[in-house]
Amino acid sequence: MQILGIETSCDETSAGVVKDGKTLLSNVVLSSMDLHIAYGGVVPEIAARSHIEAIMPVINEALTEAKCTWNDIDGIAVTYGAGLGGSLLIGVLAARTLAITKNKPLYGINHVEGHIYANFLTETSLPGYVLPQNQPQFPVLGLIVSGGHSQLVLWENHFKYRLLGQTQDDAIGEAFDKVAKILGLPYPGGPSIGDTALRGNPAAHDLPKSRMPGKYDFSFSGIKTAVLRLAQRQIGEDFTFPSFKLSERLSEAQKADIAASFQRVAVETIVDKTVLAYEEYKPKSVIIGGGVAASPELRRQLAERLPLPIEYTDPKLCTDNGAMIATLGCYKAMLNQPAADPYRLEIEPNLSM
Numbered sequence: 001m002q003i004l005g006i007e008t009s010c011d012e013t014s015a016g017v018v019k020d021g022k023t024l025l026s027n028v029v030l031s032s033m034d035l036h037i038a039y040g041g042v043v044p045e046i047a048a049r050s051h052i053e054a055i056m057p058v059i060n061e062a063l064t065e066a067k068c069t070w071n072d073i074d075g076i077a078v079t080y081g082a083g084l085g086g087s088l089l090i091g092v093l094a095a096r097t098l099a100i101t102k103n104k105p106l107y108g109i110n111h112v113e114g115h116i117y118a119n120f121l122t123e124t125s126l127p128g129y130v131l132p133q134n135q136p137q138f139p140v141l142g143l144i145v146s147g148g149h150s151q152l153v154l155w156e157n158h159f160k161y162r163l164l165g166q167t168q169d170d171a172i173g174e175a176f177d178k179v180a181k182i183l184g185l186p187y188p189g190g191p192s193i194g195d196t197a198l199r200g201n202p203a204a205h206d207l208p209k210s211r212m213p214g215k216y217d218f219s220f221s222g223i224k225t226a227v228l229r230l231a232q233r234q235i236g237e238d239f240t241f242p243s244f245k246l247s248e249r250l251s252e253a254q255k256a257d258i259a260a261s262f263q264r265v266a267v268e269t270i271v272d273k274t275v276l277a278y279e280e281y282k283p284k285s286v287i288i289g290g291g292v293a294a295s296p297e298l299r300r301q302l303a304e305r306l307p308l309p310i311e312y313t314d315p316k317l318c319t320d321n322g323a324m325i326a327t328l329g330c331y332k333a334m335l336n337q338p339a340a341d342p343y344r345l346e347i348e349p350n351l352s353m
């Protein structure tokens, strides 16, 4: 079973081919990030235009890298939500058109579920990938942490899952991106805060962890505001001081301490709830997905506090990619899930789990 996966929900145009839900044959990712950096975040119109230009070359390269022709492809999987409307549309229209013209079954994929399935890839002959040795065992506790999502999900089996909790406002990646902006660090904020934090003291500042009514729910808007107030206090200004002028006045040492303290507390917030869910549900595997899963601090805290070893996938498979979409597509095809109608599959920008 060889599935082509297509992913265009945000700024990455990506396609990959996966065999039998475990072997990575190709993964081509073209990011329009360079075009967004000047704006400090993804500009939806620019992302959509980049997808139009990149989508067919990226798909063709994914087939070439996998040493496949269309005859070797058993189905097409595509992200239809959640994501930016204009971006999703390009991937879905390309996938629908190819499903019709190449006569292949089409599978609509929920982007957030896709992130978890990146962890099912255990084999590849592609250079530069370090994959887990074993596939996750059900029940699986999944933590999805990205620029758009912070969710804890319990999978009893493929397609049988329960959302335990999620963020009620900002996603954790979004909080990293916003705090980076306050500190004048480059976008995306996750890696730039991680690097700056290495030079700071994580215990320098106490920042609040929000208390949520839902046992497994998160909130990251409070900590973001707390960082803003802390930065204003550090330079002796009050809450009226504009956030975009803060980075000029903060010293490198102050920035490093704020980055390290923010990173520690933000990561602790999700690790606290992951440990709580682990104790309640005793899953056989814990897996993490989404861009923030690449964070060394998150991996360090999970290793320190969870009693079972976690196998992490390659950081290139944590951020948005077509291979994770192809992997979930394989399981849909292998386990006889219904295919989508290529004449009707619509995008769902607000799709939830």
Ligand code: KG4
Residues within 6 Å of the ligand: 010, 145, 146, 147, 148, 149, 172, 173, 174, 176, 177, 188, 189, 190, 191, 194, 290, 291, 292, 293, 294, 295, 296, 318, 319, 320
């Ligand atoms: O999964 P992703 O590529 O896109 C979404 O679906 O949102 O995640 C992007 C997010 C950004 O907020 C970025 O700051 C964060 O992932 N990120 C990281 C790291 N690499 C990317 N956060 C922490 N540490 C990293 N190394």
Ligand code: ZN
Residues within 6 Å of the ligand: 111, 115, 146, 147, 290, 291, 319, 320
């Ligand atoms: Zn994502």
